[in-house]
Each structure stands twice: as C-alpha cells, then as structure tokens.
Amino acid sequence: MKGEKREIFNSASVGPDKCTFCKIAKGEFPSYTVFEDETYIAFLDINPFSKGHTLVCPKAHGETVWDMKEAEIGGLFLLAARISRAVVEATGAEGFRLLQNNGEAANQIVSHVHVHVIPVMMSHKGKPMDRIRLEGKEMEDTSAAIRKALARD
Ligand code: 5GP
Ligand code: ZN
Numbered sequence: 770m771k772g773e774k775r776e777i778f779n780s781a782s783v784g785p786d787k788c789t790f791c792k793i794a795k796g797e798f799p800s801y802t803v804f805e806d807e808t809y810i811a812f813l814d815i816n817p818f819s820k821g822h823t824l825v826c827p828k829a830h831g832e833t834v835w836d837m838k839e840a841e842i843g844g845l846f847l848l849a850a851r852i853s854r855a856v857v858e859a860t861g862a863e864g865f866r867l868l869q870n871n872g873e874a875a876n877q878i879v880s881h882v883h884v885h886v887i888p889v890m891m892s893h894k895g896k897p898m899d900r901i902r903l904e905g906k907e908m909e910d911t912s913a914a915i916r917k918a919l920a921r922d
Contacts, residue, residue, distance in 0.1 A: 777833050777872035782880045785830035790881035794828040801912035803855070804919055808841065809848050813912050814885070818898040821860035821911055823886040825849045832880045833871040849884040855918035859911065862888030 785791045792798035793812060800812035803823060814822040825848055831837050837845070846867070853865045868885040870877040887898070903911070 779873040779880050788881050790826050791830050801908045803912050803915040811852050816900050818887050821856045821888045824883045826883040831882050853886045855915050856886050856888050858918040859914035860888045863891050864889045
C-alpha cells in the first residue's frame with residue numbers, strides 16, 4: 770500500500786561495502802561490461818543461462834526495486850529493453866527473457882537490484898534452463914559483439 774514500508778526478506782543481504790555489484794559498478798571488481806553510463810551498468814552474467822545472458826543494474830546500491838526511485842526503475846527497464854535488442858542481434862537468439870528477482874523467496878542471490886536479459890532459442894521452448902559455462906574468450910567475444918550492436922542501435 771502507498772507509503773507503507775515493508776521489508777523483503779533475504780538472508781544474503783549485504784550493504785554497499787560488501788556488495789559484488791557495487792564493486793563491479795565502481796570498477797573494483799572485473800566484469801565483461803557491455804554498457805555503462807553515470808546511472809547504470811550492464812555486464813555478462815558470470816554463470817549464464819545462455820550465451821549473452823546480461824545483467825542490467827543501477828550503479829547506486831539498492832536491494833529491490835522498492836529501494837529505487839520510480840524514475841530510475843523506469844530507466845532500468847527501458848535500458849534492459851534496449852540492451853535486449855543488442856543481445857539478440859549479437860547472439861542470433863530467437864527470443865529473450867527479462868527477469869528481475871526481489872527477495873530470497875524469488876531466488877535473488879545478489880542483493881543489488883538487477884534485471885536479467887536472457888537470450889533464448891526455439892530449442893529452449895518448454896524446457897527449464899540450466900546454467901552453462903563459457904570460456905573467457907567466448908565471454909570477451911560475446912561482450913564485444915553486444916557492445917558493437919549497442920553502438921549501432
Ligand atoms: P539473482 O538470482 O540474484 O537474480 O541473480 C544473480 C546473478 O548474478 C546470477 O545469475 C549469478 O550467476 C550472477 N553473479 C553472481 N556473482 C557474480 C559476479 O561476481 N559477476 C557476475 N558477472 N555475475 C555474477
Ligand atoms: Zn550494491
């Protein structure tokens with residue numbers, strides 16, 4: 770309800786000082802970055818569901834969308850939609866998922882807001898997705914292809 774502050778439980782909750790995605794946003798931790806501006810950063814998921822699986826984050830620490838300003842929530846999803854076009858172009862995907870988890874009950878592992886952009890093929894239809902492992906060179910090439918597609922967008 771409007772104005773009513775409620776908490777979303779997550780036993781993996783950490784503050785900005787211990788937060789992996791804050792460290793990535795500050796350049797203190799490496800990532801295959803595909804996009805960055807003053808407010809947002811997007812990088813490849815280290816343990817992806819498919820090649821090109823990208824995470825889009827606000828740079829400012831907040832655990833769930835309830836911790837964000839409304840305009841920033843809008844900006845985050847607009848950016849995720851824009852990045853999805855580049856991800857699909859770079860990977861040749863036939864569809865994509867936008868996914869955003871809030872709280873442990875929703876399987877949120879990293880307690881810093883992020884939107885998943887997950888490219889999918891027709892072969893994924895109707896099946897649960899497993900994590901895949903990509904070598905460093907493949908991550909590098911994929912992130913470069915997404916950056917190139919974004920530059921054309
Ligand atoms: P969640 O379940 O919290 O929505 O998703 C968190 C995602 O972050 C997972 O898909 C996981 O593979 C990814 N992840 C966790 N730690 C790191 C990291 O240090 N770097 C990157 N690039 N991704 C990470
Ligand atoms: Zn953070």
